[in-house]
Structures are given as C-alpha cells and as structure tokens.
Amino acid sequence: xxxxxxxxxxxxxxxxxxxxxxxxxxxxxxxxxxxxxxxxxxxxxxxxxxxxxxxxxxxxxxxxxxxxxxxxxxxxxxxxxxxxxxxxxxxxxxxxxxxxxxxxxxxxxxxxxxxxxxxxxxxxxxxxxxxxxxxxxxxxxxxxxxxxxxxxxxxxxxxxxxxxxxxxxxxxxxxxxxxxxxxxxxxxxxxxxxxxxxxxxxxxxxxxxxxxxxxxxxxxxxxxxxxxxxxxxxxxxxxxxxxxxxxxxxxxxxxxxxxxxxxxxxxxxxxxxxxxxxxxxxxxxxxxxxxxxxxxxxxxxxxxxxxxxxxxxxxxxxxxxxxxxxxxxxxxxxxxxxxxxxxxxxxxxxxxxxxxxxxxxxxxxxxxxxxxxxxxxxxxxxxxxxxxxxxxxxxxx
Amino acid sequence: xxxxxxxxxxxxxxxxxxxxxxxxxxxxxxxxxxxxxxxxxxxxxxxxxxxxxxxxxxxxxxxxxxxxxxxxxxxxxxxxxxxxxxxxxxxxxxxxxxxxxxxxxxxxxxxxxxxxxxxxxxxxxxxxxxxxxxxxxxxxxxxxxxxxxxxxxxxxxxxxxxxxxxxxxxxxxxxxxxxxxxxxxxxxxxxxxxxxxxxxxxxxxxxxxxxxxxxxxxxxxxxxxxxxxxxxxxxxxxxxxxxxxxxxxxxxxxxxxxxxxxxxxxxxxxxxxxxxxxxxxxxxxxxxxxxxxxxxxxxxxxxxxxxxxxxxxxxxxxxxxxxxxxxxxxxxxxxxxxxxxxxxxxxxxxxxxxxxxxxxxxxxxxxxxxxxxxxxxxxxxxxxxxxxxxxxxxxxxxxxxxxxxxxxxxxxxxxxxxxxxxxxxxxxxxxxxxxxxxxxxxxxxxxxxxxxxxxxxxxxxxxxxxxxxxxxxxxxxxxxxxxxxxxxxxxxxxxxxxxxxxxxxxxxxxxxxxxxxxxxxxxxxxxxxxxxxxxxxxxxxxxxxxxxxxx
Numbered sequence: 046x047x048x049x050x051x052x053x054x055x056x057x058x059x060x061x062x063x064x065x066x067x068x069x070x071x072x073x074x075x076x077x078x079x080x081x082x083x084x085x086x087x088x089x090x091x092x093x094x095x096x097x098x099x100x101x102x103x104x105x106x107x108x109x110x111x112x113x114x115x116x117x118x119x120x121x122x123x124x125x126x127x128x129x130x131x132x133x134x135x136x137x138x139x140x141x142x143x144x145x146x147x148x149x150x151x152x153x154x155x156x157x158x159x160x161x162x163x164x165x166x167x168x169x170x171x172x173x174x175x176x177x178x179x180x181x182x183x184x185x186x187x188x189x190x191x192x193x194x195x196x197x198x199x200x201x202x203x204x205x206x207x208x209x210x211x212x213x214x215x216x217x218x219x220x221x222x223x224x225x226x227x228x229x230x231x232x233x234x235x236x237x238x239x240x241x242x243x244x245x246x247x248x249x250x251x252x253x254x255x256x257x258x259x260x261x262x263x264x265x266x267x268x269x270x271x272x273x274x275x276x277x278x279x280x281x282x283x284x285x286x287x288x289x290x291x292x293x294x295x296x297x298x299x300x301x302x303x304x305x306x307x308x309x310x311x312x313x314x315x316x317x318x319x320x321x322x323x324x325x326x327x328x329x330x331x332x333x334x335x336x337x338x339x340x341x342x343x344x345x346x347x348x349x350x351x352x353x354x355x356x357x358x359x360x361x362x363x364x365x366x367x368x369x370x371x372x373x374x375x376x377x378x379x380x381x382x383x384x385x386x387x388x389x390x391x392x393x394x395x396x397x398x399x400x401x402x403x404x405x406x407x408x409x410x411x412x413x414x415x416x417x418x419x420x421x422x423x424x425x426x427x428x429x430x431x432x433x434x435x436x437x438x439x440x441x442x
Numbered sequence: 443x444x445x446x447x448x449x450x451x452x453x454x455x456x457x458x459x460x461x462x463x464x465x466x467x468x469x470x471x472x473x474x475x476x477x478x479x480x481x482x483x484x485x486x487x488x489x490x491x492x493x494x495x496x497x498x499x500x501x502x503x504x505x506x507x508x509x510x511x512x513x514x515x516x517x518x519x520x521x522x523x524x525x526x527x528x529x530x531x532x533x534x535x536x537x538x539x540x541x542x543x544x545x546x547x548x549x550x551x552x553x554x555x556x557x558x559x560x561x562x563x564x565x566x567x568x569x570x571x572x573x574x575x576x577x578x579x580x581x582x583x584x585x586x587x588x589x590x591x592x593x594x595x596x597x598x599x600x601x602x603x604x605x606x607x608x609x610x611x612x613x614x615x616x617x618x619x620x621x622x623x624x625x626x627x628x629x630x631x632x633x634x635x636x637x638x639x640x641x642x643x644x645x646x647x648x649x650x651x652x653x654x655x656x657x658x659x660x661x662x663x664x665x666x667x668x669x670x671x672x673x674x675x676x677x678x679x680x681x682x683x684x685x686x687x688x689x690x691x692x693x694x695x696x697x698x699x700x701x702x703x704x705x706x707x708x709x710x711x712x713x714x715x716x717x718x719x720x721x722x723x724x725x726x727x728x729x730x731x732x733x734x735x736x737x738x739x740x741x742x743x744x745x746x747x748x749x750x751x752x753x754x755x756x757x758x759x760x761x762x763x764x765x766x767x768x769x770x771x772x773x774x775x776x777x778x779x780x781x782x783x784x785x786x787x788x789x790x791x792x793x794x795x796x797x798x799x800x801x802x803x804x805x806x807x808x809x810x811x812x813x814x815x816x817x818x819x820x821x822x823x824x825x826x827x828x829x830x831x832x833x834x835x836x837x838x839x840x841x842x843x844x845x846x847x848x849x850x851x852x853x854x855x856x857x858x859x860x861x862x863x864x865x866x867x868x869x870x871x872x873x874x875x876x877x878x879x880x881x882x883x884x885x886x887x888x889x890x891x892x893x894x895x896x897x898x899x900x901x902x903x904x905x906x907x908x909x910x911x912x913x914x915x916x917x918x919x920x921x922x923x924x925x926x927x928x929x930x931x932x933x934x935x936x937x938x939x940x941x942x943x944x945x946x947x948x949x950x951x952x953x954x955x956x957x958x959x960x961x962x963x964x965x966x967x968x969x970x971x972x973x974x975x976x977x978x979x980x981x982x983x984x985x986x987x988x989x990x991x992x993x
Contacts (some may be wrong), residue, residue, distance in 0.1 A: 047723070114724055171719045173725040176740050176771040184472040273545045347968065358934060375772045377783040377916050379926065382568045383537070394523040398516050404965075405512040423630045431530070 049113035056106035057127065057161075062100030062159050064134065067092045071150030075336045096138060096154065101133045104396065116173040116179075119187040121172050122432055123297045126164030128188070129428070132195030133157040136352070140199055144348055148340050152202040159231065162238040182371035189363025189414030190389075194424050197417075203349035204417030206337055210345065211411055214331035220411075224330040227418055232321075233314030240309045244268040253277035253301075260372070262325040264302060271308045274301035274391060303433060346410055349417050357396045364389040388427040395420055447832065452601065455594070457496030460489025462601040465610030482989055484611040485962055488602075490594035509591035522576045529567035581672045588665045595658065604643045604650035606949050608958070614949075616961035616986035618971065623957045627981040628950075632979035635948065649950040658964060660940015667933030669812050674925035685919045688785060692854075692912045693741070693793070694818060699780065701918050704749060704779060707761055711743040712785060713891055713911035740784050742769045742913040744822045746777055769915065786914030792817050792855045793910030799826060799864065802901040819853040832902070833872070836861035841878050848876075864900050873898045946970050961986050 070092035105129070110118040137153040197268075206225065212220045244267055251266040256276045264274050273279065273287035283364040291301040318329070323343070325332040368389065369379035380386060399416045402408040446454040452463035459471045460483065467483070475484040483489070494510040497503040508514055531692070532552055536543050544565055547557035557771050563570055611617065635642055640651035652980040678684045687700035689708075696709035716739040720729050729736055747761035767775055775779045798809040811826030811846065815834065824832045840851040841859035848859065855860045859878030866873060875898070876883040943965050963970040971988065978985055 168728070168731070170727045170731070171724045172728040173722070173736050173738065175737060180772040182772075358937045358941070362934060363938070366934070369926075369930075373923070374774065377774065377781070377785065377918055379923070381536075382529065382534055384533075387526050387530050391523050391526050394519050394526070398519045398523070400511055401516050401519070404518070 046110070046208060046254070046385065047113075049109045053106045053109035053113060054169075056102045056109060058164075059356065060099040060103035060106060060131075061158065061161055063102060064154055064161075067099060068154040068158065070095060070152065071147055071154065074147040075151065092147065092150055093138070093141055096134060096141075096150070097283055100131070100134050100138060103127075103134070107131065110171075116174050117184045117188075119191070120174055120178055120183065121167070123164050123167040123169050125187065126167070127161055129191045129195060129198075130157045130161035130164060132188075132192045133160065133198050136192070136196040136199045136356075137202075138350060143351075144344065145310060146340070146344065146348065148206060148337055148345075149203060149348065153199055155231075156198060157235050158203055163234060166241045172400035177375045178210060180292060180375060182367065182374065186363060186367040189367055190361060191363070193356050193358075193360030193363045194428075195392050196359060197424060198421055200344050200349045200356060200417045201343050201421030202350035203352060204414035204421075206340065207342060207345045207349060207414040208411065208418070209333045210337040210340060210342055211414075212330060212334075214334055215327060221328055225328055228329045229318050232317045233310050234316055236313035236428075237306070237310035240268060240313050241306070245326070249284075250281070253281040256282055264299070266302055266305060268306065268309055270305055272301060272305050273427070300434075309437050337421060342410070346405055346413060349414060350409075353396060353399060353417065353420075357400065360396070361393060365393060384431050385427065388423070390419070390430050392423050392427060395423055450607065452603075455491040455597075457491035457493075458489065459484075459491070460598075460610065461607065462488070462490065462598045463603045464498075464605060464607040465489070465602075466607035467609060481613065482615055483610065485614075487532040488598035490598040492590050492594050494590045506911070508588060509583045509586035512587065515580070515587060518576065518580045518583055521604075522573075522580060525567065525576060526574055528564060529573075532556060532565070534567065535565045536566075545904075555694045558670065563590075573739030577672070581669065582770040583739040584665045584669055584672075588662045592659075599655060599658065602650070604645040604647035604949070606650075606951065606960075608951070608953075610837070611951055611958050614960035614962055615967070615988060615990050616959075616974070616990060618959045618986040619956060620959070620982060620984045623983055624979075627748040627983060628957075630644045631950070631977060631980050631983060638973060638977060640946075640948065642956045647952045651948040651950075652946070654943040654945045657940055657943035658945045660936050660938075660943075662936070664783075664933045664936025667929045667931070670864055670932060671926055674889055674922045674929055677925065678920070678922040681842070683921045686916065687960055688914060688916045690788065690912045690914055691744075692818075693910045694792065696747075699777075699782070701919065702780065702917075704765075706780075707747040707749070707759075708782070708915070709745045709747070710913055711745060714739060714741040714743070715787060715789075715911065740771050740787060742784055742915065743767075743770055744775065744782070746775070779921070781918050781920075783916040784913070785916040785920065788912040788914065789909050790856055791910055791912060792858055793908040795858065795904055795908075796906040797832075798903045798905045799832070799900055799902055801829060801958055802898055807903065809905075810900070814906075815860070817858060818910075820982045830867070833863040833865070834860060834861045835874070838878070862902055864898075864902065866899060869899075873900055875900075877902060877904070880905070944969060946973070948974070959983060959986055 049123040070088045070351050073088040074086050074092065105119060110124070119128050133153060134182055137149065141147075141149065208220070208224050208227075209332050212218075212224055214221060249267055249269065251270050253266070253270070253274050254277060255263075256278055257260045260407070263280065264277065269285040270279065270287040272289055272291050279286060291304055321329055368386070372381065372386075373379040397421060399413075402416065444456055446456065446458055446468055448454060448460075448461040448464060448466055448468070450461060450464040450466065452461055454462050454468065457471065457474070458468050459474045460467055460470060465483075466762050467489070474737075475486055475489060492510075492525060493503075494507045498507060522910040532548060532555075538544065548560035548565060552559065559565060567573055570632055622778060632642065638653075640653045643650045643652075685701045689697055689700055691697055691708065691710040691712050693713055696707055698704045699706040699708050715737065717727055717735040718729055718738045720735075722729070725736070744767065745763055746765040748764045750760040751763050765777060766776070769775045769782055769784045771784050774783045793813050796812055796814040798812045800805075800807045800810055811828050811830055813824040813826060813832060815821070815824070817837075817839065820834055820837055824834070826832065836848070838848055838850040838859040839853050839855040840857050842851055842857075848861075857879060859881075861875070862875045862877075863872035864875060882901070923975075945964045947962050949958075949960045951960070961970055961974060967988070971986075974986060
C-alpha cells in the first residue's frame with residue numbers, strides 16, 4: 046500500500062520538475078528571432094514535449110494515489126489543488142495545439158507550478174472518505190469543476206500576458222499599479238511556498254498554551270510567530286517572541302495561525318518584490334513587456350476569450366449542475382447556500398457578466414483581460430479563502 | 443406605426459435600421475445602432491426593428507426598455523453577485539450551531555460586526571425580500587431582453603433575400619471586388635461552399651451561402667433554460683410540488699411516513715454506525731492526526747409497510763410489507779415519489795438496563811440475582827434466578843423533579859429513573875427502591891407517608907446498560923426536480939449552441955463590372971477568413987479584405 050504512495054509522490058515530483066524545465070524552454074522561445082506565430086521553434090517543441098511528459102507523470106501520480114487510497118485523489122485540499130494544477134496543464138496543452146502560441150506557456154505553466162507547490166503545503170496523508178463523500182459523483186463533480194476552473198485559469202494567463210503587453214509602462218497609472226499588484230500576488234504565493242517549506246525543512250516549532258485553560262490543546266505554529274493567538278503564552282524560550290496578538294474577533298478555527306502564515310507570505314512576497322524591483326530598476330510589468338513584443342495582441346485576446354467560452358460551460362456543468370445533482374443525493378437538497386456553493390454561483394455570475402459585457406457591449410482587449418484576471422481571483426478566493434477561512438460543508442482541511 | 447417600404451419592395455416594421463430583405467439602410471434610422479457616418483454597418487440583430495430601440499414614450503415603453511438593456515442586466519448580475527458574497531461573510535442562520543439563538547449568537551461570536559450583520563438581516567440573506575427581488579428582476583430582464591431581440595432577429599433572418607443592396611454589401615467587414623470572374627471559377631466557389639456545408643440560395647445569379655444560423659438562437663435557448671429554472675423555483679413553493687419532513691426513528695420503532703396520509707409506515711430494523719479503523723494502513727496517520735474517529739458508514743435498515751384497505755380512526759391499520767432495504771448517506775430509498783434520506787442520528791437514549799440485587803450492608807455488593815429491563819417495553823414483574831420477585835412500580839423515561847415530585851419530560855428513555863418494589867422472602871411488605879442514573883435514594887426518605895421507619899435489607903444497582911440509536915430520516919417529495927434538470931440541460935444546450943457554432947454568411951453579387959463578394963459572421967472572424975482563403979484558392983475571385991483592420 047505504502048509503496049504505491051511512494052511511487053505516487055515521486056511521480057508528482059517528476060511532473061513538477063518537467064513543468065519547471067518546460068517553462069524554461071518556453072521562456073527561451075520568446076527570445077527566438079523566428080516568427081512566433083507560425084512556426085514552432087526548436088525550444089518550443091522541446092517545451093511542449095516536456096510538458097506532455099510531465100503531464101503523463103502527473104497522471105501516473107493520480108492513478109497510483111488512487112490505487113493507494115482506494116478512491117480518486119480529489120477528496121482533500123492537497124489532492125484537489127494538485128488536480129486543479131494538472132487540469133491547468135491539460136487545458137494549456139489543448140489550447141497550445143489549437144493556437145500554437147508559445148508565450149502562453151511562460152505564464153500558464155508557472156501558474157500551474159505555483160498551484161501544485163501551494164497544494165503540497167497541505168497535509169499529504171491519505172484521508173478516508175466520510176459517508177457523504179462516498180459517491181461516484183465525487184469524481185464527476187470535482188473533476189469537471191476543476192477542469193472548468195483550470196480552463197478559466199488559462200484565460201487568466203492569456204489575459205495577464207495581454208495586460209503586460211499593452212499597458213503603457215512609460216508612466217505610472219492605475220493600470221500599472223494593479224498589474225504590479227497581480228504580479229505581487231503571484232510572488233506572495235511563491236513566498237508562501239518558500240517560507241512554509243523552509244521552516245518545515247528545519248522542523249520549526251512554536252507552541253502556545255491558553256492562559257486560563259491548561260487542559261486545552263496547545264496551538265502549534267510551524268513558522269516563527271509574528272502574531273500570537275488570544276490569551277496564550279509561548280512555551281518555548283529559544284524561539285522568536287510574537288510581535289503582537291491577533292485581534293479578538295478572529296475566532297475561526299486556527300485563525301491566529303492562518304493569519305500568521307498570511308503575514309509571513311505577504312511580507313516575504315513584499316521582500317521578493319522589492320528585490321526584483323531593485324534588480325530590474327523598473328516595474329516588473331515594464332521589465333516583462335519587451336518579451337511579448339512580437340505576440341499578436343488580438344490573438345492573445347482571442348485565446349483569453351476562447352478559454353472563457355470553453356471554461357464557462359464546463360464550470361457550469363461541474364460546479365453547479367453536477368454539484369446540485371450530488372447535493373440532492375447526499376444531502377437531500379440540491380442547493381443549500383453553503384459558502385462554497387455561493388462562491389461557485391458568484392463565479393458563475395461573474396463569467397456570465399463577462400460574456401455579456403464582451404458580446405453585447407464590446408468589451409474587448411484590455412477590459413476583457415482585466416475581467417479574466419478578476420475572474421481568476423474569484424476562483425482562487427473560492428479555493429483558498431472559502432476552504433480555509435469560511436467554514437462550510439466543503440472545508441476539508 | 444408607419445411601416446417602411448424599402449425600394450426592393452419589402453415592407454419593414456417601424457424602427458427597422460437595415461431592410462430585412464435587402465439590407466439597405468433605412469433613411470433616418472441610422473442613429474439607432476450607430477450606423478450613422480460609419481463606414482461599416484453595425485450588423486447587430488441584423489439592424490432589425492427592436493421594440494426597445496423604437497418606442498420610448500409610455501411608461502410601458504420605459505419599463506420595457508429598462509429591462510431589455512444588457513447594461514441593466516449586467517448590473518443586476520453584479521448586484522446579485524455582491525449580495526451573494528456578503529451572505530458568506532458570517533454563516534447563515536441555518537448553519538449556526540443548533541443550540542444558539544441567532545439573536546445572541548452573532549454578537550457573541552463575531553462582536554460588533556456580527557451584531558450589525560444580524561440586525562441588517564444578513565443572517566437570512568438568501569431568503570430576504572430584496573434578494574428574492576434581485577433574482578426576480580434578473581428573471582424579468584431575461585424574459586424581456588430575449589423577446590426584444592429574438593422576435594425581430596428571427597423575422598429579419600427569415601425574410602432575408604440572396605440579393606442584397608449594394609450599400610449593404612460594400613459596408614460589410616469582409617468585402618472584395620473582382621472585375622472578371624469566369625463561369626468555371628463561380629462553379630468552383632459554389633462547389634467549395636457546398637463542401638464546407640454552406641446552404642446556398644440563389645436569385646438571378648445573386649447568391650447567399652449561409653451556415654450555422656441556429657447558433658444565433660443559442661442565447662435565447664439558454665435564457666429559456668434559466669427562466670425554466672426560475673419558474674421551477676417558484677413552483678417548488680407549492681406544497682403539492684414539494685414537501686419535506688423529518689422523523690426520528692428508534693431501532694425497532696415503526697412510524698407512519700409523514701405526509702403520506704398514513705398510507706406508508708416505516709420501521710427501523712437496525713441502525714449501523716461504523717468508523718474507520720485507527721490502525722488502517724492507509725488512513726491511520728490521518729485518523730491519529732485528526733484526533734477523532736472518522737465515520738465510514740451511517741446506515742438504517744428499514745422496512746416499508748403499506749396500509750391495506752380502509753381503517754376507521756382508532757383501529758389498528760392492516761399493514762403489508764412492500765419494501766425492505768438500507769438507507770445510507772448518498773443512497774436514499776424511493777417509494778412512490780417520496781425519497782427517504784439518511785440525515786442524522788442520535789445515540790442518547792437507553793435501550794436496556796441491567797440491575798443487580800444485593801444486600802444493603804454487604805460492602806462487596808455480592809449479586810443475589812440480575813435482571814434486565816427493556817426500556818422500550820418494560821415488564822411489570824421480574825423474577826430473579828433465586829426466586830426473588832421485583833416489581834417495577836414506576837418508570838420515568840426522562841426523569842426530572844417537578845416541584846419536588848418525580849416526573850418525566852418525554853416518553854424517550856434519555857434519563858430514566860425507576861421505582862422498584864422488591865419482595866424479600868422473609869417479609870410480607872415489599873421494599874421500595876428509587877434509583878436512576880447517578881442516584882440511588884434511600885427509600886426511607888421517600889417513604890415518609892407510611893410514618894414508620896422501614897429499614898431496607900436489599901438494594902438494587904445498575905450494572906450495565908445499552909444505548910440505542912435513533913436514526914434521523916428525511917422524507918422528501920419534490921416534483922420540481924425534473925423541471926430544474928430540464929432547465930439546466932436547456933441552458934447547457936443553449937450555451938453550446940451559441941458558443942461553438944458560428945453563423946456565417948457569404949454573399950456573391952454579380953454587377954455590371956464583375957463580381958462583389960462580402961462575408962459576415964456573428965463571431966470568430968479569424969475562422970471565417972481562414973475558411974474563405976481555402977474556398978477561394980485557385981480561383982480568380984479576390985480574397986475579401988477585412989475593412990475593420992484597415993482603419
């Protein structure tokens with residue numbers, strides 16, 4: 046049993062490495078002097094081959110983990126998020142073969158990489174299925190919803206490229222600010238992965254005990270405490286003392302620890318961002334802009350939109366229709382205003398508005414690209430914030 | 443209401459921008475879709491006469507125009523989106539712990555913000571009048587904007603003729619002029635068009651090649667799907683379409699299935715609760731980390747009975763077994779339009795209790811005999827192995843003291859208490875024992891009324907007990923489900939129909955000086971251009987120029 050799990054872990058790691066290499070090759074295509082639209086350069090071919098090998102490895106991870114646990118590995122936050130990353134790769138491969146654009150890989154692959162890395166920060170043990178999850182609808186609903194969101198994520202990648210390409214970087218504006226903000230968010234996610242895995246590597250621990258209740262379980266941090274839980278005292282003496290206490294209204298489960306992690310991610314993200322700015326001596330958006338000089342803006346816009354036209358129906362099917370059918374079978378109601386359901390509806394509303402604005406009101410180009418970015422932000426909110434902070438039926442972690 | 447007669451002879455409705463038959467711009471209506479002074483024609487809705495763009499006088503016009511606007515529709519969507527999101531800031535009332543009253547829960551848990559949330563009624567946001575109103579407005583908008591567009595668009599596409607006005611053709615986005623075109627080339631193009639599945643209609647050498655018109659109906663089809671879903675939601679509020687009730691069924695208990703008019707009875711044979719093994723090689727680690735048992739199965743084995751014949755009130759109904767099976771989470775039982783779901787369980791009731799009798803002064807409490815009381819159906823008298831008799835004098839299933847007098851809160855044995863009469867062989871009078879969970883009263887205190895001090899020689903103690911499960915079942919009837927499902931399917935069909943097919947038209951227009959070619963698609967111009975490139979290959983007909991890219 047555990048053999049399968051080991052193989053599965055190794056395959057996932059292999060996939061990760063291949064995606065990383067593929068990203069490097071796709072990045073190299075940008076410098077290709079050949080026409081990027083028509084001909085597939087050497088490095089682009091290598092890039093897509095590496096991506097496909099990585100994808101096959103990840104499918105291997107999926108199958109072996111399925112064998113190890115006896116159920117499809119989409120039942121907790123680690124498994125779901127990893128699968129989401131895998132679907133982004135799949136969506137990217139499909140769109141790559143339709144449009145043959147290499148620059149898309151420069152953003153779609155890193156987004157998938159970040160998501161898979163993010164996923165591996167969550168508990169990776171096999172977890173059993175509670176009775177309400179024991180249904181073939183688990184596979185149907187979760188996989189379709191993840192695929193839909195992944196295709197929409199490709200729309201985000203294309204939208205982001207569009208913005209980097211077209212936003213006027215010669216002067217400071219609202220657009221340049223928000224573009225930097227989006228790039229900073231990606232860096233903060235990277236920071237989260239770096240900080241978590243570094244402190245995990247050194248097995249860092251800080252323990253807080255409640256002052257008035259000695260029998261309560263102590264709260265364990267796995268990274269230095271910037272902020273401590275309410276009414277607690279730090280046990281270890283050799284570790285960093287917290288700078289302040291979490292506001293008392295943050296009362297969710299492990300709120301203080303999550304808030305502490307968030308602070309770490311944001312601040313290390315800020316440091317990363319600051320270092321990059323110092324190194325580049327200009328806005329990151331401005332530094333990236335020349336890479337996409339020869340990309341056809343209309344085509345990027347088309348890809349971003351096309352991804353929505355494919356992703357939206359798949360999302361509707363997976364995250365709303367299949368979800369309701371299952372909810373009807375498991376909980377005897379197809380709709381219950383659970384936070385996750387509501388946010389799926391919010392996402393659906395958002396993309397419905399996106400399509401109306403684009404088709405009826407002519408929001409093409411930059412406006413459409415901003416919408417693709419906001420849409421992805423909503424999806425990530427649903428994945429991260431709703432799962433971790435807003436408790437509901439879907440909180441697996 | 444003056445109809446507009448075009449020079450081609452076709453009579454257009456008032457408000458038409460482009461003649462339905464030949465496409466000639468109608469004088470004086472060019473401002474409607476912004477065609478005025480533009481090089482290219484705005485082809486949205488074929489320049490047909492939309493009510494919302496034509497009339498704006500009466501209050502009905504104004505309401506109609508308001509709801510048919512996409513801008514208004516998008517605003518309604520955005521407002522609903524924001525409202526929906528607000529409802530997730532704190533849990534809705536249905537999700538707060540059952541014991542806590544909402545009036546204090548929000549404030550005590552979330553402080554001032556929680557109090558405001560509660561006072562604004564956001565704890566029941568999705569059933570609030572204004573949220574319902576928002577959804578209703580979206581529904582109205584869906585209906586009106588669809589009718590406003592569909593009807594004239596349908597007319598225009600039905601009335602269109604292959605021969606188009608030159609002004610119309612020249613101002614298409616894809617347009618080319620070729621001076622000399624041979625007959626062979628014309629035939630080649632026709633063959634190519636057919637090969638690409640275009641439907642060709644001809645009129646005096648003028649040619650219209652069209653495909654994928656049905657994709658134009660996609661948006662209206664998906665709107666119909668959504669409207670069906672909204673109607674289903676309204677219908678569901680009627681009791682004959684939807685009913686829901688729940689019942690607690692103890693092991694061994696039989697009850698009438700609620701809402702079936704005492705037609706069906708359900709009996710709980712057994713409730714099973716299983717947990718994952720802590721030493722499971724796969725999941726052990728997670729279970730230990732969780733620190734609690736993880737359930738793997740909730741199951742009620744039930745038997746369904748149907749009443750046979752008519753019974754008068756008070757008469758025991760004659761029952762016939764009709765169905766037997768297991769109800770699990772994710773696996774409901776269905777009987778004639780009703781679904782029975784496994785919803786929850788309780789394990790706070792006692793099934794049996796075992797007592798032992800011993801001498802009161804025996805410090806070792808050596809058993810003189812044991813007996814077990816079935817709390818579901820207690821007997822009046824128990825005879826011990828050694829011949830001693832014990833009578834159950836009084837039984838309080840859920841014991842409490844009401845003004846000092848023992849009483850019971852319910853008939854369910856959640857906190858049982860007993861008064862036993864023990865008949866010792868050496869005495870004529872029985873000894874009284876009053877005991878329950880956590881107490882075993884000295885009968886002398888209790889037996890003051892006799893006005894004599896009777897010392898008990900014997901004492902009863904609880905040695906064992908069994909708890910029993912009560913299974914929480916939900917009985918639902920929901921005839922609206924198929925309607926929701928059909929609505930959702932129609933929505934999906936509409937979305938696919940509108941998004942993955944394109945309405946493409948190509949006009950070939952012979953003139954005195956050669957041939958004009960124009961092309962139009964409702965979307966994906968890349969695709970149309972690529973297709974035209976292929977079709978015009980090896981002919982002298984010039985590839986159309988994208989006049990939009992030229993500017």
